[in-house]
Amino acid sequence: MNQLDMTLTLDGIGSDFGIVGLDGEEALFGDYAFDVIIASPDHTLDLRPLLTMPATLTLRAETMPERHFSGVVLSATFLGDNPRNAFYNIRIVPAFSLLRMTRCSWVFTNKTVIDIVEEVLDRHGIADRSFLVAGSFPKFRHYTQNNCSSFQFVRRIMADEGVYYFYRHGQRQHTLIVQDYGMPFESCGVTLNHAYTGTRRFRPDEIECCSLERRVVPSRLITIPVNTNAILRRPAVTDGRDPYDLRYEWAHGNATSADHLEALSDRRQASFEASAHVMRARSHCPLLCPGYSVRTTGATRADLNGDFVVKRIRHQIDRDGYSNEFVAFPIDCRYVPLMPTDELDIDDNHIAPFGELLARKNNARDL
Numbered sequence: 001m002n003q004l005d006m007t008l009t010l011d012g013i014g015s016d017f018g019i020v021g022l023d024g025e026e027a028l029f030g031d032y033a034f035d036v037i038i039a040s041p042d043h044t045l046d047l048r049p050l051l052t053m054p055a056t057l058t059l060r061a062e063t064m065p066e067r068h069f070s071g072v073v074l075s076a077t078f079l080g081d082n083p084r085n086a087f088y089n090i091r092i093v094p095a096f097s098l099l100r101m102t103r104c105s106w107v108f109t110n111k112t113v114i115d116i117v118e119e120v121l122d123r124h125g126i127a128d129r130s131f132l133v134a135g136s137f138p139k140f141r142h143y144t145q146n147n148c149s150s151f152q153f154v155r156r157i158m159a160d161e162g163v164y165y166f167y168r169h170g171q172r173q174h175t176l177i178v179q180d181y182g183m184p185f186e187s188c189g190v191t192l193n194h195a196y197t198g199t200r201r202f203r204p205d206e207i208e209c210c211s212l213e214r215r216v217v218p219s220r221l222i223t224i225p226v227n228t229n230a231i232l233r234r235p236a237v238t239d240g241r242d243p244y245d246l247r248y249e250w251a252h253g254n255a256t257s258a259d260h261l262e263a264l265s266d267r268r269q270a271s272f273e274a275s276a277h278v279m280r281a282r283s284h285c286p287l288l289c290p291g292y293s294v295r296t297t298g299a300t301r302a303d304l305n306g307d308f309v310v311k312r313i314r315h316q317i318d319r320d321g322y323s324n325e326f327v328a329f330p331i332d333c334r335y336v337p338l339m340p341t342d343e344l345d346i347d348d349n350h351i352a353p354f355g356e357l358l359a360r361k362n363n364a365r366d367l
Contacts, residue, residue, distance in 0.1 A: 006059055032167065033093050038090065056071075058171070075090075107145075109141070124150060190288065208323075291309070
């Protein structure tokens with residue numbers, strides 16, 4: 001058992017209710033959705049006014065700071081009742097996720113990817129945001145959003161330029177953090193110990209189970225700007241420190257040599273292959289959050305100890321209390337977001353070590 005205190009802040013549902021369950025998932029360069037199940041003595045609770053209202057679920061574990069899950073209400077569902085209580089499901093998502101329901105067409109002139117993202121967010125009233133970018137981005141002469149949702153458009157242009165996002169949760173708000181490769185991942189301030197006590201009630205600072213796998217990242221599309229001949233000629237480095245030629249191929253036809261790039265005057269897409277370590281673990285620490293690093297200690301295998309960046313995490317609360325399952329990659333790896341249409345995103349395959357895409361960090365921006 002791993003019990004903790006839980007509170008839900010949401011106008012319109014009163015205070016006479018209890019939280020009986022939580023099931024939600026959040027990811028780096030992905031949205032989150034938290035399903036909070038409450039039991040209320042009010043069998044006729046009006047659910048319509050709850051839609052798009054700000055809501056915050058707060059978890060308090062022993063020896064741990066508070067963890068907030070903030071967002072807006074996407075849906076409120078009546079699940080059923082008994083003589084004492086009615087049960088409702090409140091789904092909390094980020095405000096950015098509501099842009100899925102938009103359909104827009106715009107033309108952006110002489111703007112960078114950051115300028116375009118800011119303008120789109122301004123138009124839709126997404127004010128809680130922060131940009132942590134170290135690289136400089138070229139200006140597009142013209143960039144068109146053609147009859148698609150602003151959610152899809154923003155994600156596509158961000159992935160195309162190697163920019164990703166995650167969220168910072170506060171007591172009454174959530175902030176969209178936009179970041180590029182040049183900024184380091186912040187720590188969530190948590191150290192998880194592999195040497196757990198072995199009792200049924202796990203502590204929040206322990207890892208219950210953990211696995212580490214070496215995965216081959218299938219070929220995927222990334223944007224290659226012009227004048228990248230020198231970059232593709234530069235050898236990358238494998239784990240064995242043996243140089244090898246960086247393989248690439250055009251999305252439409254193959255290129256056998258980097259010399260083929262010299263005559264190009266536009267942007268094309270190429271695919272690369274790489275491999276990466278992926279750690280999968282289960283813990284009872286509610287402070288883990290995608291886009292932030294966590295330190296692990298106490299494992300007999302050295303490669304299970306160190307700093308890892310949380311890529312994806314699923315939170316659950318049931319009769320045994322709170323637990324989570326998460327996927328993380330070593331902090332010295334470079335994270336490259338996939339195009340939103342690439343289904344490999346669900347398999348966490350876009351975690352690639354430094355050196356296997358490009359040898360030098362200062363040239364990684366050009367991908």
